[in-house]
Amino acid sequence: MLFRCMVIPFAFMLLGGVSFTSQAITPLPVSKQITSVQKDVSRYRLVLSGLKTEQATTFGKDERRLSGTLNRTVWRLQDDLSINELFLFYREQFAGDARVLYECLGLDCGSSAFWANEVFDNPRLVTREKDQAYIAALSDVDDGMQKVTAVYIARRGSRQTMINVDEVMTADPVSDRQSLAAQVHDELTRSSGWLSGFKTNKDQLDENASRELLDILANLNPALKSRLHLVVHCYSAPHMEDNLRCSERLAESLRQRVSSSNNPVQIYAHGALTLAPENNLAPALRFVFWPRR
Secondary structure (H helix, E strand, O other): OHHHHHOOOOOOOEEEEEEEOOOOOOOOOOOEEEEHHHHHHEEEEOOOOOOOOOOOEEEEEEEEEEEEEEEEEEEEEEOOHHHHHHHHHHHHOOOOOOEEEEEEEHHHHHHHHHHHHHOOOOOOOOHHHHHEEEEEEEOOOOOOOOOEEEEEEEEEEOOOEEEEEEEEEOOOOOOOOOHHHHHHHOOOOOOEEEEOOOOEEOOOEEEOOOHHHHHHHHHOOHHHHHOOEEEEEEEEOEEEEEHHHHHHHHEEEEEEEHOOOOOOOEEEEEEEOOOOOOOOOOOOOEEEEOOOO
């Protein structure tokens, strides 16, 4: 990966008696810290979906209001890295234990003024909508606590980039069943991508953990099902033949659960031919809606 040689060791932080014990986000080495503040919050605004505007008000279609401890750091980067390169640098830092809840890049993020002013309370983050990125991720911490990390990148021009990193320690529920359903439905509005909620146990489909995703796929309307193609990818085995066998086993489990003779879904098995976004060797599920003829 382009940035692997640039990543410096992660730091552990202990702020105000609250331990941010999971790995912290590492800035680009050439970044300069502008501000850093730590405070208790009661209604931190976490956006987990695309934006919607009604009656001149913009908001996330899926949001959480969290209580806990917020550590907010703003960095300035004087470099000509593109928004795609910046996004990849921060995105790959969530490839370990953290689970990405929502992400967007460029125009897909919607109003930059909304992110800057309404979410991160910093007008200096406003940029052109094509020059922004957002990532929200969740990781487990000891004693029932969770850490939410939200990264917003605003490339304001040549050699002028602002990066806001929020880390929230909270005991509030963050990613519940309703959130996962909203995430899966949001993913299925696209023509292709990776599906959340696909869970396995020792390379076998975990039907209980995957139940919400399986129910959504099984109950898609016939018109969508007729265009839907699912591809299972296994990664853990060193030999491709073993990955293919794992993929086919999982694909067959999916066929039995979400497909039927009168309402079929095309399900295929591949062996690590495409890297999954989480990059953690767990089996992953990709989808494509084939265009109508």
